[in-house]
Amino acid sequence: MVMLSGMSARGLRGFGLHRLVVMFTLVFTAFALVLIVRLRPDYIHPTELGTDVATYFAAGQRLVTGHEIYALSPGDRPVPIWPPFWTVPLVGPPTIAVIWAPLAALLPPILSIYGWWLAAFLVTAAIFVWTVLRGTVLTAVAAAILSFSTIITGLTGNMNGLLIGALAAMWFVSQRPQTTRRDVAIGVVVALATALKFGPSIFGLWLLAMGRWRAAAAAIAAGLAIALVTLIVAGPDIVPTYLRLAADTAAGGVTPYSAGGILQGMGLPHAVVVAAPALVAVICGALAYVLRRHPAAAFSIVAVGVTFALPVVRFESLSFLLVALVPWTRSMHEGPSPTATVE
Amino acid sequence: MSVLRLSPWLAIVLVAAVCGGCSERSSLFIENASGQSVVVRVFFNDFGESFGFKVPAGARGWGWAPLEGRVVGPIAVYDGACTMTFHHEIRPDGGSLTLDTAGGVVLGPPTSQPTDSSAIAYLEYTDACADSPSPRR
Numbered sequence: 001m002v003m004l005s006g007m008s009a010r011g012l013r014g015f016g017l018h019r020l021v022v023m024f025t026l027v028f029t030a031f032a033l034v035l036i037v038r039l040r041p042d043y044i045h046p047t048e049l050g051t052d053v054a055t056y057f058a059a060g061q062r063l064v065t066g067h068e069i070y071a072l073s074p075g076d077r078p079v080p081i082w083p084p085f086w087t088v089p090l091v092g093p094p095t096i097a098v099i100w101a102p103l104a105a106l107l108p109p110i111l112s113i114y115g116w117w118l119a120a121f122l123v124t125a126a127i128f129v130w131t132v133l134r135g136t137v138l139t140a141v142a143a144a145i146l147s148f149s150t151i152i153t154g155l156t157g158n159m160n161g162l163l164i165g166a167l168a169a170m171w172f173v174s175q176r177p178q179t180t181r182r183d184v185a186i187g188v189v190v191a192l193a194t195a196l197k198f199g200p201s202i203f204g205l206w207l208l209a210m211g212r213w214r215a216a217a218a219a220i221a222a223g224l225a226i227a228l229v230t231l232i233v234a235g236p237d238i239v240p241t242y243l244r245l246a247a248d249t250a251a252g253g254v255t256p257y258s259a260g261g262i263l264q265g266m267g268l269p270h271a272v273v274v275a276a277p278a279l280v281a282v283i284c285g286a287l288a289y290v291l292r293r294h295p296a297a298a299f300s301i302v303a304v305g306v307t308f309a310l311p312v313v314r315f316e317s318l319s320f321l322l323v324a325l326v327p328w329t330r331s332m333h334e335g336p337s338p339t340a341t342v343e
Numbered sequence: 344m345s346v347l348r349l350s351p352w353l354a355i356v357l358v359a360a361v362c363g364g365c366s367e368r369s370s371l372f373i374e375n376a377s378g379q380s381v382v383v384r385v386f387f388n389d390f391g392e393s394f395g396f397k398v399p400a401g402a403r404g405w406g407w408a409p410l411e412g413r414v415v416g417p418i419a420v421y422d423g424a425c426t427m428t429f430h431h432e433i434r435p436d437g438g439s440l441t442l443d444t445a446g447g448v449v450l451g452p453p454t455s456q457p458t459d460s461s462a463i464a465y466l467e468y469t470d471a472c473a474d475s476p477s478p479r480r
Binding site for chain 2: 040050054080083087108110
């Protein structure tokens with residue numbers, strides 16, 4: 001018995017703590033994936049009425065048919081609402097409808113919806129596995145904690161999955177020697193992510209805090225270009241409509257996981273709850289500036305802020321915290337993973 | 344030829360393979376022969392999220408005509424005061440909901456009628472009774 005326990009302790013030491021945690025996280029996540037698919041088989045039916053991808057498709061379809069983006073007209077594909085959290089068939093900026101319009105017009109729904117869903121799932125899975133394999137023990141443990149929300153994000157095909165991938169890639173590009181091409185790429189990612197979800201606009205403050213002026217300028221230029229295309233395709237009325245709906249959503253219903261929801265839970269006045277996203281942005285911008293000599297920490301702080309800043313933050317939205325873990329992993333240019341060097 | 348160059352085609356083949364046999368269509372046709380306007384709501388996977396249709400007395404029309412995507416309910420009928428008068432599971436391929444003159448409600452399989460879907464009106468969406476919880480909760 002003593003010999004056996006001695007052998008297992010030696011075996012554990014030889015195996016390595018990091019490798020053990022990595023294996024645990026991956027096995028745990030695989031079981032969680034099976035469990036979630038068994039509990040919610042609808043996740044593997046992305047064309048179902050009301051799924052995230054079907055909601056994007058429906059928004060694109062409404063745009064193509066000349067219907068309102070933020071309201072359902074007779075004959076539109078059904079999209080559920082949930083007062084007071086969301087009372088319109090599209091919560092985010094209209095850019096997603098503009099992106100989906102050609103997909104809805106040119107491809108059969110089964111191809112466009114499944115294609116997006118598969119891409120979002122693979123990207124989410126890739127970033128998760130990367131974070132586990134190329135990070136430290138702590139990032140692997142954090143990833144394990146985020147596994148359920150990450151699996152749900154991946155399986156729903158939510159745009160968050162693709163944004164997680166884009167922002168993770170942006171981090172690695174930002175750590176390479178600065179070139180015009182790389183700065184433009186970083187700016188485009190920030191602009192596109194902002195145009196899709198608005199919250200990632202806080203990454204613009206990170207660029208400023210880091211003194212990445214060229215990337216910040218590229219973000220502004222790309223943002224203006226995206227706004228112009230959106231205005232041309234969706235019409236100028238879309239801006240006041242979206243701003244009014246965004247204000248209504250911020251004032252009407254905040255979910256418990258959002259910064260506003262957390263402040264509401266603490267009993268703070270409604271005005272503070274409504275102002276929570278702006279407060280988070282200011283605080284994150286200030287912290288990013290304070291931590292400007294520690295780009296990874298500044299990036300992570302901003303990623304945490306982006307996760308909680310929006311009024312509607314669901315459990316699966318917490319998967320966005322994966323972006324905060326990415327700076328603590330090793331890029332491909334930094335040699336082998338800690339797993340390979342632990343002994 | 345590199346794998347990278349082939350990857351778009353591989354992706355298309357993969358998506359096509361995943362999609363193969365995944366096609367699931369649904370529709371909902373509603374006929375209200377009762378003398379009262381009602382609201383019909385379909386819940387998303389038994390959560391609080393739902394979409395609903397305003398069905399005036401004597402109206403008949405599509406909630407949605409056959410389209411790609413199954414539906415998971417339940418489905419519920421509300422009167423003018425948002426009191427639920429009927430609820431039932433709905434088939435993945437939708438159904439045909441009929442309110443008869445006596446106020447009875449029948450949820451049948453998706454109808455093949457009317458043959459000319461464009462000749463029949465679509466029902467208006469409504470957010471009335473949207474804050475009602477799912478009937479099963």
